[in-house]
Amino acid sequence: MRGRSLYLKLLSAVIVFGAWETAGRIPVSYAFPTFFESMSALATLFLDGTIFTAYAETLKPLVVGVAISAVLGIGLGLWIGLSEKFDWLFSPIFVVMQSAPLAALIPLLVMAYGIGLTSKVFVVCIMAMPVIVLNTSGAVRNTPSVLKEMGRAFLGTDRDLILKIVIPAASPIIFAGLRLGISAGFIGAILAELKITPTGVGDIITYSRSIADYPRMYAAIFSIIVLAVLFLNLLEKVEQVLFKGNQRGYASD
Amino acid sequence: MPQTRDAAALHQAHDVDYAVTAHKVSKNYGDVEALKDLSLEFPRGQLTTLLGPSGCGKTTLLKIIAGLLAPNSGEIQVDRKTVTGPGPDRAFVFQDFALLPWASVIRNVAFGLELRGVAKSEREGIAEKYIQDVGLGGFENSFPHELSGGMRQRVGLARALAVDARVLLMDEPFSAVDEQTRRKFQEDLLSLVQHENKTFIFVTHSIEEAVYVSDQIAILLPRPSRVSEIIRPSGFRNRGSENIRRDPEYLDIVDRIWSSLRSYVE
Ligand SMILES: Nc1ncnc2c1ncn2[C@@H]1O[C@H](COP(=O)(O)OP(=O)(O)OP(=O)(O)O)[C@@H](O)[C@H]1O
Ligand SMILES: [Mg+2]
Numbered sequence: 001m002r003g004r005s006l007y008l009k010l011l012s013a014v015i016v017f018g019a020w021e022t023a024g025r026i027p028v029s030y031a032f033p034t035f036f037e038s039m040s041a042l043a044t045l046f047l048d049g050t051i052f053t054a055y056a057e058t059l060k061p062l063v064v065g066v067a068i069s070a071v072l073g074i075g076l077g078l079w080i081g082l083s084e085k086f087d088w089l090f091s092p093i094f095v096v097m098q099s100a101p102l103a104a105l106i107p108l109l110v111m112a113y114g115i116g117l118t119s120k121v122f123v124v125c126i127m128a129m130p131v132i133v134l135n136t137s138g139a140v141r142n143t144p145s146v147l148k149e150m151g152r153a154f155l156g157t158d159r160d161l162i163l164k165i166v167i168p169a170a171s172p173i174i175f176a177g178l179r180l181g182i183s184a185g186f187i188g189a190i191l192a193e194l195k196i197t198p199t200g201v202g203d204i205i206t207y208s209r210s211i212a213d214y215p216r217m218y219a220a221i222f223s224i225i226v227l228a229v230l231f232l233n234l235l236e237k238v239e240q241v242l243f244k245g246n247q248r249g250y251a252s253d
Numbered sequence: 254m255p256q257t258r259d260a261a262a263l264h265q266a267h268d269v270d271y272a273v274t275a276h277k278v279s280k281n282y283g284d285v286e287a288l289k290d291l292s293l294e295f296p297r298g299q300l301t302t303l304l305g306p307s308g309c310g311k312t313t314l315l316k317i318i319a320g321l322l323a324p325n326s327g328e329i330q331v332d333r334k335t336v337t338g339p340g341p342d343r344a345f346v347f348q349d350f351a352l353l354p355w356a357s358v359i360r361n362v363a364f365g366l367e368l369r370g371v372a373k374s375e376r377e378g379i380a381e382k383y384i385q386d387v388g389l390g391g392f393e394n395s396f397p398h399e400l401s402g403g404m405r406q407r408v409g410l411a412r413a414l415a416v417d418a419r420v421l422l423m424d425e426p427f428s429a430v431d432e433q434t435r436r437k438f439q440e441d442l443l444s445l446v447q448h449e450n451k452t453f454i455f456v457t458h459s460i461e462e463a464v465y466v467s468d469q470i471a472i473l474l475p476r477p478s479r480v481s482e483i484i485r486p487s488g489f490r491n492r493g494s495e496n497i498r499r500d501p502e503y504l505d506i507v508d509r510i511w512s513s514l515r516s517y518v519e
Contacts, residue, residue, distance in 0.1 A: 149321050150351035153339050154365035154416065164368075168355050 033215040042219035050204065051223060057200030061117055062189040065124025066182055073129045073181065074174060077136020081170075082162070087137065098130035102188070106195045120192035127188030128181040135177025139170030175239045179232050186228045272297035272420055272452035273318060278327035280313055287313045288478045290327070293471055295420075300446045300453035302463040305473030306514065311456045312348055314478075315422045318454065319345050331420060341369070344418035346426045348456075350409045352397040358384065359393040361408050365416040376415075383411040386441075388434070403430035420452045427462070439466050460510045464503055472513060482513065 017035045024034030033041075045051040080086045106123065113119045143166045151161045167174075193202020201220050208217035273295040280288040287310040295301045303311045316322040318329050320338040329336040331343065344365065352361050359380050360367070366376035384393060387407040397405055406429045413421060427435045443466060446453060457463050463470050464486055472482040489500035497503050 146347060146349055146351045147353065149316075150345070150347060151368065153319055153321055153343075153345040154368045154412075155339055155341060156368040160368050164364075165353070168353070171355075 031212075031214050033218055037215040038218040038222060041213075041215035042223060045204070045216065045219055045223075051201075051220075054200045054204050054220075055227075058189055058193060058202065059200075061120035061124050061192060062185060064117070065121045065188065066128055066185045068121070069125050069128035069132055069181055069185065070178060073132030073177075074136050077133045077174070077177075078140055078162070078167070080133065081137035081140025082166070087141075091134070091137065094130040094133045097126060098134065100126070102126060102191065103195065106192075110196060115197045119196055120189065123192040123196070124185045124188040127191075128185035131184060132174075132177045132181040135180070136170065136174045139173035139177075140166055142173075143169045171239070171242070175235070179235060182231060182235065183228060186224060190224060269294075270297045271295060272332065273454065274330045275314065275318065276328050276330070278314070278317060278324045278329065280310070280317060280322065280324050286476070286478075288317075288324070291473075291479055292327075293480055293483075295452055295454055296469065297452050298446075298450045299468035300442070300455055300466055301469040301471060302455045302457060302467040303471055303473055304457065304460065304463045304510065304514075305478070306475055307458070309473045309475035310478035311473060312424055314473075315345070315424050315454065315456060318420075319343055319422050321345075341416070342418055343420045343422060344413040344416050346409050346413045346421070346423040348424040348428070350397075350405045352405055352408055354397050357394045357396055358389060358400070358408055361397065362411045362415055365412055369416070379415055380411070383415045386414070387411045403434060406430055418451075420454065423453065423455045425456050425458065428458070435462075442466050460507050460514070461498075464506045464510070465497055470506075470510070472510065484510070 020038075021035040024032055024037065027034075042051075045054075076090065080090050102123065105126065106119075109119045109122050113122065147165050147169060148161055151165045156164065190202055190205075193199055194206060198206040201224060204220040205217050208214070208220065271294045275291055275293045275295075277290045277292055278288055279286075279290055291310075291314065293301075303314065305311060313322065317324050318331075318336065320329075320336045320340060320343070331340070353364065356364065359377055362384055363371075363376040363380035366379060367373075371379075381393070384390060387410055389404060389407055389411070392400065392404065397408065400408070406426065410423075410426050413423070427438050430438060439462060442453070442455075445451070446466075446468070455463075455466065467486060470484045470486070471480050472484070473479070474481040484506060486502065486506050488502045489497050
C-alpha cells in the first residue's frame with residue numbers, strides 16, 4: 001500500500017518534470033527554461049547561500065501570518081460555529097474577505113501600515129484566515145448531534161463536550177481548512193513580496209526576471225512549491241499523530 | 254385511558270415501588286405530535302419493554318426519561334424526583350450506537366467514567382471488565398470503524414453498563430447483533446435483571462424478545478402515541494430460561510401482541 005503510493009508519487013513527479021524538460025527544450029517560450037537548467041540554478045542558489053538568506057526574510061511574514069491565522073482562525077471558527085449570534089455577526093466578513101480581490105487591497109494596506117512586516121503579515125492573514133475560519137465553523141456546526149447527545153447523557157459539561165466531542169469530530173475538516181489556509185498563506189507571502197517591497201524569495205524572482213535569468217527565477221518558484229508541499233505533509237503527520245483513528249478516508253496527499 | 258390489565262397484575266393493588274414514572278407526558282416536534290398525555294410506571298428492579306410500530310415515539314420517550322429532551326407538558330420522576338436533565342442515576346444505550354469514531358474501544362467504553370472524572374487506570378480497569386462481559390475481549394484497542402455493526406452495538410452497551418447507573422435506558426440494544434449473540438444477550442439480560450437491583454427500560458421491535466425478557470410490556474400505538482395495553486408476563490418467569498420459549502403462556506402472549514399490532518403493519 002505504502003510502497004505503491006510512493007511509486008505513484010515518483011511516477012507523477014517523473015511525468016511532470018519530463019514535461020517541463022521537454023517544454024523547455026522546444027522551447028515553448030524563450031523565457032521558459034528547462035527542468036535541468038532550473039535545477040542547476042537552484043543548486044547555485046543553495047551553494048552560494050542566497051536561498052537561505054532569502055527564506056529567512058520570506059518566512060518571517062509567512063510564519064507570523066500563518067500562526068496568527070491558525071490560532072485566531074480556529075478560535076473564531078469555534079466561536080462562530082458554537083454561537084448563532086456570532087455566526088450572524090462574523091461569517092459575512094470572512095465570506096467577503098475570501099472573495100475580495102487582494103491585489104486591490106494591497107495599496108490600502110500599504111497606506112495604513114507602510115511597507116514593512118505588518119503589511120506583509122496582513123496579506124498572509126487575508127489569504128489564509130477566511131478558509132480556516134469558514135471550515136472550522138462549518139465543521140463545528142455539523143458535529144453529529146447524536147454524539148453531543150451522548151456526551152450530555154453521560155454527564156459531560158459544556159467544556160467536555162467542546163474539548164472531547166466537538167473539536168475531535170471537527171478536526172478533519174479543521175485540518176483541511178488549515179492545509180488550504182497555509183497554501184494560500186504561501187501565495188500571500190510571495191504576493192506581498194512581489195507587490196509591496198521585493199525582499200526574500202520575491203526579490204530573487206523580481207531581480208532574476210529583470211536581468212532575464214529565467215532558470216534562477218523558476219528555481220525560486222520551484223523552491224516555494226517544494227517548501228509548501230513539505231510543510232503540508234508535515235501538517236498531515238501531526239494530524240495523524242493527534243487524531244489516530246479519525247482518518248475517515250479523505251485524500252492523503 | 255384505555256388500558257386492559259393482565260390478570261397477573263394483581264400485585265398492582267399492593268403498593269409497588271416505582272423507580273420511574275411518566276405522568277401525562279406530551280411531546281411535539283413542530284406539528285408532529287410524538288407523544289400525547291402518556292402515563293406509565295416502571296417498577297423498580299424490573300424490566301419494562303416499550304413495544305410498538307416504528308415512529309410511535311419510543312426513542313422520544315426514552316430520551317425524555319434520560320433528560321435529553323424536555324417534554325412539552327407532563328413530567329418524569331426518577332426516585333420521586335422530577336427529571337430536569339441527565340443524571341448519574343440513568344445510563345443510555347443509543348439506537349445508533351453514538352460511538353466516538355476517533356476513540357478506541359476501551360476509551361469509548363470508559364467514556365462515561367472519563368466524563369465523571371474517574372482516573373484513567375481505574376476507569377480502564379472497569380471498562381476492561383465490561384468489554385469482556387459483552388464478548389469483545391481482544392478488541393480493546395480497535396477503532397469503531399474496524400468493528401462490525403453488532404460489535405459496535407456491544408461497545409455502546411458496555412459503555413452504559415460501565416457507569417453503573419440504577420436505571421438503564423436501552424434503545425434497541427440488540428438490533429444489530431446476530432441471532433446467536435442476541436439470544437445469549439437476552440439470557441444475560443435476564444440474569445442481570447435478576448441479580449442486580451437495576452431498573453431496565455428496554456425498546457425492541459421483536460415481539461418474541463419483548464415477551465422473553467420483560468416483566469412488563471407496554472404496547473404503544475402511534476399518532477399520537479399512547480399506551481394501549483400493559484402486559485405482565487409472569488407465569489413462566491421462574492421456569493428457567495431454556496423452557497420459556499416452549500411455554501404455552503409465552504406463546505399465547507406473543508400471539509396476542511401480534512394480533513393487536515398487526516393492523517399497524519398492514
Ligand atoms: N428531532 C426530530 N424532529 C422532528 N420530528 C421528530 C424528531 N425525532 C423524532 N421525530 C418524530 O417523532 C416521532 C417519533 O419518533 P421516535 O424516534 O421517538 O420513534 P421510535 O418509536 O423510536 O421509532 P423507531 O422504532 O423507528 O426507532 C416520529 O414520527 C418522528 O418522525
Ligand atoms: Mg427509535
